Amino acid sequence: MKPDPGHFLGVMAGHLMTRTAPALPEAYEQSTVGILGLMLISVGEEFERAASRRVEENRELRRLFAEAAPAVEDAELRARLEAAAAGSDEDLAISALEASNSVLRVLLIELHAHVEELDSDAARGVEQAIWRELVASTERRRLAMGPF
Amino acid sequence: MPEAQDVRVENLERIFGGASRETYRFTLVWCAAGETQSRPLILRRDPPGSLIDTDRAVEFGAYQAFHGTGVPVPEPLWLEEDSSWLDHPFFVMEQLTGFEASPQALMAPPYSDHADKLAQQKWAILGEISRADPKQLGLEAVMEPVAVDVCWQRELAHWESEIDRAELCPQPVIRAAIRWLRRTPPPPAQKLSVVHADFRTGNFLCDSDGVIHAILDWEMAHLGDPLEDLAWGLNPIWCWAKDGRVGGLASREDAIRIWEEASGLRAEPDALHWWEVFSSVKGQAIWVSGAQEFTAGKNQDPILALSAWLMGNSQDRAVLHALGHLP
Numbered sequence: 001m002k003p004d005p006g007h008f009l010g011v012m013a014g015h016l017m018t019r020t021a022p023a024l025p026e027a028y029e030q031s032t033v034g035i036l037g038l039m040l041i042s043v044g045e046e047f048e049r050a051a052s053r054r055v056e057e058n059r060e061l062r063r064l065f066a067e068a069a070p071a072v073e074d075a076e077l078r079a080r081l082e083a084a085a086a087g088s089d090e091d092l093a094i095s096a097l098e099a100s101n102s103v104l105r106v107l108l109i110e111l112h113a114h115v116e117e118l119d120s121d122a123a124r125g126v127e128q129a130i131w132r133e134l135v136a137s138t139e140r141r142r143l144a145m146g147p148f
Numbered sequence: 149m150p151e152a153q154d155v156r157v158e159n160l161e162r163i164f165g166g167a168s169r170e171t172y173r174f175t176l177v178w179c180a181a182g183e184t185q186s187r188p189l190i191l192r193r194d195p196p197g198s199l200i201d202t203d204r205a206v207e208f209g210a211y212q213a214f215h216g217t218g219v220p221v222p223e224p225l226w227l228e229e230d231s232s233w234l235d236h237p238f239f240v241m242e243q244l245t246g247f248e249a250s251p252q253a254l255m256a257p258p259y260s261d262h263a264d265k266l267a268q269q270k271w272a273i274l275g276e277i278s279r280a281d282p283k284q285l286g287l288e289a290v291m292e293p294v295a296v297d298v299c300w301q302r303e304l305a306h307w308e309s310e311i312d313r314a315e316l317c318p319q320p321v322i323r324a325a326i327r328w329l330r331r332t333p334p335p336p337a338q339k340l341s342v343v344h345a346d347f348r349t350g351n352f353l354c355d356s357d358g359v360i361h362a363i364l365d366w367e368m369a370h371l372g373d374p375l376e377d378l379a380w381g382l383n384p385i386w387c388w389a390k391d392g393r394v395g396g397l398a399s400r401e402d403a404i405r406i407w408e409e410a411s412g413l414r415a416e417p418d419a420l421h422w423w424e425v426f427s428s429v430k431g432q433a434i435w436v437s438g439a440q441e442f443t444a445g446k447n448q449d450p451i452l453a454l455s456a457w458l459m460g461n462s463q464d465r466a467v468l469h470a471l472g473h474l475p
Contacts, residue, residue, distance in 0.1 A: 134324065142461055
């Protein structure tokens with residue numbers, strides 16, 4: 001698919017911000033078109049990594065669940081963690097990856113809340129692993145134009 | 149304006165003015181006592197959907213309360229809550245012309261040459277807001293009072309419910325922060341204050357000599373713990389200069405010192421830390437809400453989508469930083 005979508009979006013963003021927006025009569029419309037340009041840049045950034053970051057994250061979450069399961073005292077939760085850990089992504093469409101990612105992240109929230117209440121070294125280890133994954137997941141989603 | 153005749157609106161133009169209300173500038177022209185008169189004004193109209201759903205009477209009441217005090221605000225003129233005139237409720241206030249609010253503009257000359265001066269005024273004005281007596285200002289009539297020991301509970305419950313309502317995907321970082329906030333509540337507020345609730349660089353008007361002429365965007369104002377406002381302004385997502393200066397203007401230490409001197413209050417570090425973590429929960433609730441409005445088609449202004457993408461991720465980074473998990 002040529003030109004590359006990311007390249008195309010970058011060029012169009014430049015057009016919008018440097019040619020189209022200044023030619024508009026009202027400040028609000030100029031700003032709106034400028035924002036559209038910024039959106040296209042971000043879309044281009046996300047387009048390139050959209051599948052890889054989701055595949056990576058889903059893999060990391062399943063690995064985390066497998067490692068965390070023995071420390072979990074709630075048998076029902078432990079069983080769901082083990083079932084999730086045994087899963088995989090067969091469909092690599094972004095919508096499918098996003099759907100499985102959401103299921104896994106809901107389970108991550110539940111696991112996190114559970115181990116916070118446990119008083120054991122194993123629970124503390126799981127908690128630390130969760131925080132590492134939360135940092136990693138935030139970095140995976142980072143956009144270059146983000147303010148922080 | 150009972151004496152006005154031949155009233156008309158000229159030069160009506162929409163401008164950016166916060167994402168929760170549509171903002172228009174216009175010139176009101178009328179005849180009185182045989183003479184044509186005019187005045188530049190601002191119209192703030194409720195949109196069909198927004199980043200946050202707020203009561204325009206609260207915002208209008210805040211402008212009324214502070215107009216003519218040491219906290220500079222535009223003069224509020226008329227509040228109309230009947231939707232039959234402009235499809236949605238609205239209010240009209242004085243337009244202050246020739247000033248700048250954009251954070252991007254303020255980070256560049258000539259404004260950036262006056263960063264210290266702007267910081268001194270910005271945090272001192274916030275101190276004045278914090279020091280003010282809501283009852284004396286008459287604001288208890290439009291803002292619900294709350295006991296000083298449960299300010300945090302009310303605000304946390306409100307913004308958590310907003311995330312519950314609007315989230316389109318799981319928020320594990322913010323959910324962890326909410327649990328932390330509940331496990332480690334802050335001490336009671338030192339006093340019940342007016343909380344502007346969006347006090348940051350970008351929400352004040354200044355001139356090119358670095359003089360602040362108005363504090364804007366009171367749409368989320370409420371009564372509560374004054375540390376809520378201080379913490380919001382310290383949030384790293386507002387570090388527009390990307391050099392660690394809070395609000396792109398001053399060091400964190402200077403901002404706190406100026407606020408403490410002006411307010412007569414103390415920013416106890418543990419309590420301030422709680423409100424800083426809270427500020428990211430609130431911030432994420434706002435970005436999540438905007439994303440939901442856009443996705444549902446209630447308001448498809450692209451600023452809602454851009455905010456959700458850029459600010460949402462930065463907000464997660466900010467809370468990870470505040471909780472010691474990110475440098």
